[in-house]
Amino acid sequence: MLDQRFLTKEEIREIAIGAIGKTFAELSDENFNYNNKGTFGQLLEKSIFKFANNSDSAPDFIEAGIELKLTPYKKNKNGTLSAKERLVLNIINYMTECEHEFMDSHFMFKNKNIQLLWYLYEANKEKKKFTITNELFLSLEEKEFADDLKIIKQDWQYIVNKIKKGEAHNLSEGDTMYLGACPKGKDKKSLREQPFSEIKAMQRAFCYKQSYMTYLVRKYISNEKAESIIKDSLEEKPFEQYIIEKLQQYFGKSEKDLFRTLNVNTTAKNKYRVLLSKMLKVDGDIEKSAEFQKANIKIKTIRVEKNGKIKESMSFPSFEYNAIIKEKWGTSELHDIFENTKFLFVVFKNNGKNYIFDKVKIWNMPEVVLEKEVQKVWKKTRKIIKDGNIVREIVGGRCHTNFPKITENGYCHVRPHAVNTRDTYPLPVKDKLTRKAKFMKHCFWLNSSYIEKIIGE
Secondary structure (H helix, E strand, C coil): CCCHHHCCHHHHHHHHHHHCCCEHHHHCCCCCCCCCCCHHHHHHHHHHCCCCCCCCCCCCECCCCEEEEEEEEEECCCCCEEECCCEEEEECCCCCHHHCCHHHCHHHHHHCEEEEEEEECCCCCCHHHCEEEEEEEEECCCHHHHHHHHHHHHHHHHHHHHHHCCCHHHCCHHHCCCEEEEECCCCCCCEEEECCEEEEEECEEEEECHHHHHHHHHHHCCCCCCCCCCCCCCCCCCHHHHHHHHHHHHCCCEHHHHHHHCCCCCCCCCHHHHHHHHHCCCCCCHHHCHHHHHHCEEEEEEEECCCCCCCCCEECCCCCHHHHCCCCHHHCHHHHHHHHCEEEEEEEEECCCCEEEEEEEEECCCHHHHHHHHHHHHHHHHHHHHCCCCEEEEECCEEEECCCCCCCCCCEEEEECCCCCCCEEECCCCCCCCCCCEEECEEEEECHHHHHHHHHC
């Protein structure tokens, strides 16, 4: 029998295309166990491509140099499609990955050509009824992915530079654009040695981030088009530097002048996104541009007063009380926001007369802050809701809560985020003091002092 691991690219593509439209049950035998660890990998290798599971460091198809991946996507409530998760690639060997240049790295050896199969994940459906719907030959050698390759190379270099500095233990998936270094182990005790520090680092794997995978889903399954910001050569410069260089011509100009000269409607809710789009010569919404989608970059406008202080803390979407108590920290909405989002801070500074366009900064929350300080606030908030202990006292008809205050934590806090007191969410447990079953909407806020520190760095 022919060793299936020695199939040609053409044979691999033919099998992949032939699997489209079939359920997992149709592709596997009746004794297949869908509850085993690594179920989908086994299905892909044993049932579809018919070769034995292996733990080789080489690509699945040795001579063709092609890796196999089966990955889910989902349909959102608004009808759009999104990747359900990141695409995990190979474990990062801290001891050897930094010994090579990018093109000769183990990452490229393993992942430069990936035969991808997509299946539609549906929460209330049995696994065996999931259907493979689409495929993609994701090759970093092809022109189609040339722009992505430049940023993936920068991401890889960032990760390797951290290792070379003896800081593998400080790696965070949020640090990079498309290619991440995600946790890969049973728990936080899954540690590995690193070459330039005695501190053991959490085991991590290279991954294509969920936002990058969502972009691929929308491009190749939904056939959505997105305009690129990069209209000339990125060369070796980081994406943030590229953005700054494109915007520098506008630094020092007043907010009013920019709105006027770029013909932006100042009453529009998304006026700052429109302003940035025009500065970067993007026809549509800047957040829907290819690069912003792939890296999940969101715009936040910041106003700095003449004394260098920021009046307003930064709000995030209000949380539902019934939902937050059912969450686990690692998969919570708040964790997801800060783990998977980069923020482009657009800073306007008051010069005494006008707000002047001062700078921009791309930022993501450091993992140490997320996993320690932010988690602490989230846990306290969740416990207060579960215990029905929201209202501390009522003074002058106004409710004062037990939620974490801005003075308790140097990073974030909880306070109202509602139109008025009637803008509420149901409570899972009645509040002990007021006996109410509903309470005004609240959300997590980044402290203004923390934002001052970020943009001052």
